[in-house]
Amino acid sequence: MRVLLIGAGPAGTRCAERLAERGAQVVLAGAEPALPYDRIALGRVLSGEVEVPALITHDAARLRGLGIRFLAATRIAAIDRAAGTATTARGETLAWDRAVFATGSDAVRLRLPGVDLPGVLLYRSIADVQAMRRMAAGGARAVVIGGGLLGLEAAAALSVAGARVTVVHALGWPMERQLDPAAGALLARQLGASRRLRFVMPAATEAIEGDHHVRALRLADGTRIACDLVVMAVGIRPSVVLAREAGLEVNRGIVVDDAMRTNDQRILAIGECAEHRGQVCGLVAPALAMAETAAATLLGEDRAYAARPDTAALKVSGIAVWSAGEIGPPDAEAVTLSDEEAGLYRRLWLRDGRLVGALLYGDTADAPFYLDLMASGRPVAPFRARLAFGSAFAEAA
Secondary structure, eight states, rough: EEEEEEEOOOHHHHHHHHHHTOOEEEEEEEESSOOOGGGHHHHHHHSSSSSGGBBSSHHHHHHHHTEEEEETTTEEEEEEEETEEEEETTTTTEOOOOEEEOOOEEEEOOTTTTTSSEEEESSSHHHHHHHHHHHHTTOEOOOOOOOOOHHHHOOOHHHTTEEEEEEEESSSSSSSSTTOHHHHHHHHHHHHHHOEEEEEEOOOEEEEEESSSSSEEETTTSSSEEEEEEEEEEEEEEEHHHHTTOOBBBBBSEEEOOOOBOTTEEEEEEEEEEEEETEESSSSHHHHHHHHHHHHHHTTOOOOOOOOOOOOOOOOTOOOOOOOEEEEESSSSSHHHHHHHTEEEEEEEEEETTTEEEEEEEETTTTTHHHHHHHTOBBBBGGGGGGGGGHHHHHHO
């Protein structure tokens, strides 16, 4: 069986490895001019903690040993479903019996005046972080647009790299999808103290000003923030253009069933580009689970992907913050534990006697306990009064 993996991110590489281990003829095509690497660790390169080689997960020798034909810097330009072929941007034709889309997501670039100026970057690839690191050295003034997970990780790493960083965020507190206002305020305060980040929020960006390079960011209220570098970290969108042009069913992502099959049974989709039961993922854990399911499907095994509650953890050393499930649902009751002096905060959301959301700040050791409660749907009534104190107290009850 000849299998073409389109995309060499974590999901595509995991699926390719599983298939090759079982004797499939695998071609792994990656658009970036790099070996498969750990994308979620890009911040460590930006901060200078490690160099690019430390991120490589599969070097050339390992890929050869698995029998995987790896094509770097190879963008698939077209899929001919009837012929079972793919055409690369260089005009090469690749034949396949089965194909797996693992095209990931594209970083959102805001449509603003000045967006094409040198010094306006995204936070998505090795090339992005290498450019950011060069510009940050020597105390450059950087503005990060976006106070979500990626924006904060980029901002913290830029600060370590030597930049003076301002975070501009549209909402009144950072990570609003994962944190409530109280936890967001704690996080902004801690990042200001430990990473010297300055926050401007809520704020709307109107334009990037400059001539031959960036000079300032202008906000909707007329405020100008002088800067030498602008990083956009305002979100991602599933990369679905190739799939749509190939005639696959696409909503927000490429629509797949529980076995990761698209509307063409010979073609599967996994990771951030896939849409399963109306949901798309932006995290590595579900993407890898999809990869395992897709490999099993292609090998003739009966396996179904089951989504778990979304989890998020900020990858900034010295800061412990984690959340999962529904954050701030209006139809759920909240249980709160707060010790501001100690920097500890927990908020849990319950519906019909079951945990549906959890937020931990300052101490995340009980994250697996709360995630298991959400995934299993186990009633918490027997230990509700002690639930916020964690597994040791709840299980003792």
